[in-house]
Amino acid sequence: MQNEKFDLGYRTILAEDFPKPTSRPDVNRNRHHYLLGLDYPMNGSVCRCVWRSVGLSLHSSPLRMTKATHRAANIMQKRMHSFAPMPNGSNAAGGQSRLKGIVFDMDGTLCLPQNYMFAEMRQAVNIPMGSDILDYIHALPEKEQQEAFGKIQDIERTAMSKQVPQAGLVSLMEFLDQHEIRKGICTRNFDAPVNHLLSNHLPRHINPFSPIITRDFRPPKPSPAGILHLAHAWGITDTANVPTSPPEERQLPMIMVGDSIDDMIAGHDAGAMTVLLRSEGKEDLERDPRTHLVISRLDELIALLQNGLNAARW
Incomplete structure (x- = not known):
């Protein structure tokens, strides 16, 4: 062999x-x-x-x-995450962990990716390729920061009218509500596109996402700080502070679902199981050691959660 x-x-x-x-x-x-x-x-x-x-x-x-x-x-x-099956309304069985909550990215995860926005943002603010958009803007003088954020928010407001929900979005949310699994959002977007998506593409009977971490929270992904803030709010951790111990020593009963390297790094470093939603042009990310599981549709998670999930922490 x-x-x-x-x-x-x-x-x-x-x-x-x-x-x-x-x-x-x-x-x-x-x-x-x-x-x-x-x-x-x-x-x-x-x-x-x-x-x-x-x-x-x-x-x-x-x-x-x-x-x-x-x-x-x-x-x-x-290092292994192990979540018990939940066929009968409970996933705490056989000594396996009970999944406490799932954190979702927004753009590219809850809705189809709108990657064209990034080129428009770089052009509007003269951000060079290779520089992180938020890091670049935060490094500007305060007045220029405000102007730059105003420009990229205008781009996001225009794009949000074209949002398309991901396949299987409603089915997965209904399943999580049925099994009383908490839902949160951790995104680098500002709040208007998030509110637009939740108001226009999810039925009213879906339980609300809480907390929702948007651009105002710092540091943003790929820092695990936002996910750990959610973990603390859900009572999973005693503090929202980022531990000094290596990420491999942490194992939280939660999942981070996203479509980018920032999502996988943030989830891994927080100690969560990471689930990558497959998208074109990100095939290398499927093989990244910080990616624990890959799905093609959101509702693929339903069968996986029903049968139980096991993933190694690498």
Whole structure:
């Protein structure tokens, strides 16, 4: 078999380092991305591990487990998100975590992406390519900041009249409400496009998103601060401060759903499971180690949540 490498952050392990699995893998396939749940015997106990790979053979040759491999596998187990199935209105079963809430990006996630806006913003404010739009504007003198934000808000106001909701949006929101899963938004947009989307593309019976983090909140994504603010508001964490510990040591019972690298970094660094909504031109992001799961439609999450979710923290 191929000698594929898996970087766990502490030690690179070869696929052949693992013995033959003792049980049939639980495979969630999604085109070029899937998660493999495998059980391995270790010192008389079973370690539940999840591999992310494409085309990985399941029949690696048995090999004596070294202490280093054993330690790395235990680290991998400690980093794993595991949310229990929720077929009957409850997803707290079998010792697995109960999912407490889902954070959504807006543009490109709750509605179809309007990427043309970014070129218009750069042109309106003379922002060079490669510079983060918000960082560039925040670095301007106060008067120029106000003028620049006014220009990009005008662009967003024009674009919001052309918003198209993502496929499966209402179905997923109804499912989350049925199972009492909290919903929040963390976006780099200002509040008007967010309010327009929620008012015009979601029926009134959908429970409100709360809290909603918009551009006024600083620091913006890719900082995890906004997601941690939501976690604190939901009672998941004792503080909204960003911990000094490495992201790999955090594991919150929440999910970040987005379509950009900023979303994946923010979710990963907060300690949430990350779900990428697939979009054209972002294929590399599907293979980013901070992306835990990839979907093509929002309502694909329904079946995944019903069956239970497992993902490794890499």
